[in-house]
Amino acid sequence: xxxxxxxxxxxxxxxxxxxxxxxxxxxxxxxxxxxxxxxxxxxxxxxxxxxxxxxxxxxxxxxxxxxxxxxxxxxxxxxxx
Amino acid sequence: xxxxxxxxxxxxxxxxxxxxxxxxxxxxxxxxxxxxxxxxxxxxxxxxxxxxxxxxxxxxxxxxxxxxxxxxxxxxxxxxxxxxxxxxxxxxxxxxxxxxxxxxxxxxxxxxxxxxxxxxxxxxxxxxxxxxxxxxxxxxxxxxxxxxxxxxxxxxxxxxxxxxxxxxxxxxxxxxxxxxxxxxxxxxxxxxxxxxxxxxxxxxxxxxxxxxxxxxxxxxxxxxxxxxxxxxxxxxxxxxxxxxxxxxxxxxxxxxxxxxxxxxxxxxxxxxxxxxxxxxxxxxxxxxxxxxxxxxxxxxxxxxxxxxxxxxxxxxxxxxxxxxxxxxxxxxxxxxxxxxxxxxxxxxxxxxxxxxxxxxxxxxxxxxxxxxxxxxx
Amino acid sequence: xxxxxxxxxxxxxxxxxxxxxxxxxxxxxxxxxxxxxxxxxxxxxxxxxxxxxxxxxxxxxxxxxxxxxxxxxxxxxxxxxxxxxxxxxxxxxxxxxxxxxxxxxxxxxxxxxxxxxxxxxxxxxxxxxxxxxxxxxxxxxxxxxxxxxxxxxxxxxxxxxxxxxxxxxxxxxxxxxxxxxxxxxxxxxxxxxxxxxxxxxxxxxxxxxxxxxxxxxxxxxxxxxxxxxxxxxxxxxxxxxxxxxxxxxxxxxxxxxxxxxxxxxxxxxxxxxxxxxxxxxxxxxxxxxxxxxxxxxxxxxxxxxxxxxxxxxxxxxxxxxxxxxxxxxxxxxxxxxxxxxxxxxxxxxxxxxxxxxxxxxxxxxxxxxxxxxxxxxxxxxxxxxxxxxxxxxxxxxxxxxxxxxxxxxxxxxxxxxxxxxxxxxxxxxxxxx
Numbered sequence: 073x074x075x076x077x078x079x080x081x082x083x084x085x086x087x088x089x090x091x092x093x094x095x096x097x098x099x100x101x102x103x104x105x106x107x108x109x110x111x112x113x114x115x116x117x118x119x120x121x122x123x124x125x126x127x128x129x130x131x132x133x134x135x136x137x138x139x140x141x142x143x144x145x146x147x148x149x150x151x152x153x
Numbered sequence: 154x155x156x157x158x159x160x161x162x163x164x165x166x167x168x169x170x171x172x173x174x175x176x177x178x179x180x181x182x183x184x185x186x187x188x189x190x191x192x193x194x195x196x197x198x199x200x201x202x203x204x205x206x207x208x209x210x211x212x213x214x215x216x217x218x219x220x221x222x223x224x225x226x227x228x229x230x231x232x233x234x235x236x237x238x239x240x241x242x243x244x245x246x247x248x249x250x251x252x253x254x255x256x257x258x259x260x261x262x263x264x265x266x267x268x269x270x271x272x273x274x275x276x277x278x279x280x281x282x283x284x285x286x287x288x289x290x291x292x293x294x295x296x297x298x299x300x301x302x303x304x305x306x307x308x309x310x311x312x313x314x315x316x317x318x319x320x321x322x323x324x325x326x327x328x329x330x331x332x333x334x335x336x337x338x339x340x341x342x343x344x345x346x347x348x349x350x351x352x353x354x355x356x357x358x359x360x361x362x363x364x365x366x367x368x369x370x371x372x373x374x375x376x377x378x379x380x381x382x383x384x385x386x387x388x389x390x391x392x393x394x395x396x397x398x399x400x401x402x403x404x405x406x407x408x409x410x411x412x413x414x415x416x417x418x419x420x421x422x423x424x425x426x427x428x429x430x431x432x433x434x435x436x437x438x439x440x441x442x443x444x445x446x447x448x449x450x451x452x453x454x455x456x457x458x459x460x461x462x463x464x465x466x467x468x469x470x471x472x473x474x475x476x477x478x479x480x481x482x483x484x485x486x487x488x489x490x491x492x493x494x495x496x497x498x499x500x501x502x503x504x505x506x507x508x509x510x511x512x513x514x515x516x517x518x519x520x521x522x523x524x525x526x527x528x529x530x
Numbered sequence: 531x532x533x534x535x536x537x538x539x540x541x542x543x544x545x546x547x548x549x550x551x552x553x554x555x556x557x558x559x560x561x562x563x564x565x566x567x568x569x570x571x572x573x574x575x576x577x578x579x580x581x582x583x584x585x586x587x588x589x590x591x592x593x594x595x596x597x598x599x600x601x602x603x604x605x606x607x608x609x610x611x612x613x614x615x616x617x618x619x620x621x622x623x624x625x626x627x628x629x630x631x632x633x634x635x636x637x638x639x640x641x642x643x644x645x646x647x648x649x650x651x652x653x654x655x656x657x658x659x660x661x662x663x664x665x666x667x668x669x670x671x672x673x674x675x676x677x678x679x680x681x682x683x684x685x686x687x688x689x690x691x692x693x694x695x696x697x698x699x700x701x702x703x704x705x706x707x708x709x710x711x712x713x714x715x716x717x718x719x720x721x722x723x724x725x726x727x728x729x730x731x732x733x734x735x736x737x738x739x740x741x742x743x744x745x746x747x748x749x750x751x752x753x754x755x756x757x758x759x760x761x762x763x764x765x766x767x768x769x770x771x772x773x774x775x776x777x778x779x780x781x782x783x784x785x786x787x788x789x790x791x792x793x794x795x796x797x798x799x800x801x802x803x804x805x806x807x808x809x810x811x812x813x814x815x816x817x818x819x820x821x822x823x824x825x826x827x828x829x830x831x832x833x834x835x836x837x838x839x840x841x842x843x844x845x846x847x848x849x850x851x852x853x854x855x856x857x858x859x860x861x862x863x864x865x866x867x868x869x870x871x872x873x874x875x876x877x878x879x880x881x882x883x884x885x886x887x888x889x890x891x892x893x894x895x896x897x898x899x900x901x902x903x904x905x906x907x908x909x910x911x912x913x914x915x916x917x918x919x920x921x922x923x924x925x926x927x928x929x930x931x932x933x934x935x936x937x938x939x940x941x942x943x944x945x946x947x948x949x950x951x952x953x954x955x956x957x958x959x960x961x962x963x
Binding site: 191193194198234303304307372374375428429431432434435438439441442448449450451452453454455456457 | 610612613897899900903904905909910911913933934935938939940941942943944945946947
């Protein structure tokens with residue numbers, strides 16, 4: 073039975089269904105995962121952990137592939153804006 | 154099959170060869186550089202790219218200091234992708250014994266006009282907060298820097314070409330000597346001067362050159378701006394570079410302009426294959442984590458290897474080859490090829506033109522090796 | 531953090547159809563089996579989220595897997611083979627070493643991305659990628675989606691997204707109608723395919739499907755807002771929220787190359803028993819040739835049986851495999867990439883997304899390695915997995931040799947030598963049957 077959980081994206085609370093990936097949650101929060109080396113916004117490309125465009129910081133750990141990580145209650149996500 | 158005549162033919166398109174081509178071309182010598190693969194693709198691509206002074210011996214100091222000054226002069230003309238950063242080096246002392254070495258270095262460099270500063274534990278922690286706490290201190294050499302070697306080599310070659318040098322890529326050299334170079338596609342070229350800048354492959358072209366391959370490993374991390382601010386080297390690096398028989402690792406990490414940390418260093422003799430040696434990498438990374446615990450959780454993107462060209466007395470071979478009046482040798486730079494490439498080129502051209510060099514050339518002359526038999530340990 | 535060492539008779543890398551079939555076959559043959567996948571759940575990319583869907587083929591294989599005593603290791607990614615017979619897997623806590631007697635590589639394929647202006651905008655992603663994201667919680671209800679690229683995957687993705695409430699504005703297939711017709715005729719011999727085709731046709735009724743058609747540019751202010759597509763002599767601007775765009779699949783051969791298997795023309799070389807050039811290593815599914823789910827299942831079973839010494843049962847699957855392989859060959863031909871796609875990138879179009887290297891700065895190089903050293907293309911965390919296939923298509927560059935780690939990993943995972951594997955990896959399990 074899916075339930076709603078809350079994570080924090082860039083300081084703001086976001087409610088998502090349990091089982092949602094962090095990448096989906098970031099898009100839902102209206103943010104983009106990553107800023108490219110020349111400053112352009114980027115989002116997930118491959119959806120399977122090989123392109124590295126979905127990298128975000130999760131609970132203080134940088135460069136996490138968000139498309140392969142499921143949201144957990146209270147998770148702190150920071151994108152590079 | 155073409156027969157062509159040049160003033161100078163340089164074999165080997167690493168940073169040393171490219172620097173020689175630039176120097177030769179700038180002096181109006183009709184120059185061609187021959188490289189079997191790509192410019193800056195071999196040892197140059199595995200170099201850490203530091204531009205450092207070293208005090209292992211007076212001769213080594215003189216050469217590195219002279220070359221570093223040449224890099225400083227060149228710096229304003231370097232394009233962005235050479236990524237020259239004068240980040241400085243900190244020689245890190247773990248204990249009081251190593252602080253003694255710091256003080257000796259300080260005295261040595263100060264007497265010779267190199268700006269250096271002794272760092273206490275507190276000062277070190279301020280400058281490099283991610284090093285482990287409780288280190289004894291260090292020596293800051295502020296005029297040291299880092300750059301990205303493959304682009305530096307390419308830049309030097311492009312300057313050479315702008316001054317009329319030509320580049321021949323893709324065909325290996327089979328023989329060189331006595332004014333002639335023969336390539337694998339049967340092309341024969343001739344020149345009044347030949348330069349063997351073929352790195353660890355130099356002995357294949359000039360039998361009798363005493364070069365041993367010294368394998369090294371590097372690891373580069375993802376971007377963590379501010380993690381490392383200076384090039385950091387442990388004083389034990391000198392022990393590692395000193396040993397001519399044992400495999401060794403030493404803590405050496407550099408900040409790249411991208412914010413990535415480039416981690417070395419390792420030295421192995423007798424390892425001929427370029428595959429990554431897991432045992433060496435684990436030792437090297439354990440050492441790195443030991444000095445900089447924050448590295449442990451960084452994302453390591455790539456590991457690669459390369460071969461330094463090492464001589465028995467740890468000084469490069471720069472100058473005329475005794476048995477061949479047309480042949481000059483510019484190789485054997487071990488871990489200082491990037492630093493000393495510019496000075497090497499100057500010394501080579503000084504000798505070709507019969508000019509007085511800016512530093513004494515004797516310590517680096519290939520003719521010294523006749524007396525080196527006993528130096529093999 | 532080192533989570534120690536696990537030992538298996540048969541270790542299967544990859545939890546998609548091939549991997550699950552291999553793990554089930556080996557486990558049911560009596561071998562101790564581990565199956566490892568870097569996603570939170572098994573299923574790979576094509577069966578993402580399917581194992582809990584009771585009506586799916588995926589769930590039937592999953593049930594068999596759960597009924598066996600195979601060890602399921604999800605959320606773990608193989609990063610290296612530190613010593614023969616032992617793979618190091620990282621997870622979010624650290625690493626775990628997995629030792630094996632036999633290894634089955636079933637790590638699938640990834641989409642081929644061909645750069646065009648604007649392709650780096652957020653909400654431009656692969657076709658399978660958008661499907662995967664929707665399966666992991668991204669809502670597309672009411673969103674306008676353009677599906678583009680090539681291959682049957684586009685139709686499957688469009689059908690799925692439509693079921694989830696997306697408005698499929700257009701499906702753009704770069705192959706010509708003639709190529710497709712040839713391909714369509716040739717699948718008439720496969721009843722399973724016809725059934726699939728018919729059911730897809732129902733799912734897609736009313737959706738605009740254009741052949742000879744591909745995206746020329748994506749536009750938007752910080753995020754995708756429209757796509758310009760070209761078909762025949764016309765160019766058309768289409769407003770949309772997502773562009774799901776993929777040009778075929780590229781096999782994931784990196785791990786096979788790392789452990790020393792022969793890779794030829796981009797595929798892992800295997801014999802009839804799916805055995806690679808390394809006797810203890812088998813390979814099944816897309817890395818041996820792109821062939822879709824059915825072929826992956828057959829190859830996975832053959833590999834799992836052969837790895838457990840059950841060669842006779844494996845042989846019984848040889849002729850279904852042959853039939854399915856013929857289909858795979860037609861697939862390749864029917865959807866071959868047209869040369870116009872090489873001209874889509876402009877000088878300022880980014881090719882290497884990790885390092886923002888443009889097409890203009892790459893053109894002059896004659897090899898992947900030279901381009902890499904001089905421009906950093908391919909030196910980023912994707913290790914050339916995205917830009918490599920694109921540059922191979924554009925410039926005919928061949929990839930470099932593979933070095934560890936085969937994926938970026940936390941440095942401390944590379945800083946520990948494993949204990950020697952506690953079993954011989956080259957010993958046979960039992961004689962052939």
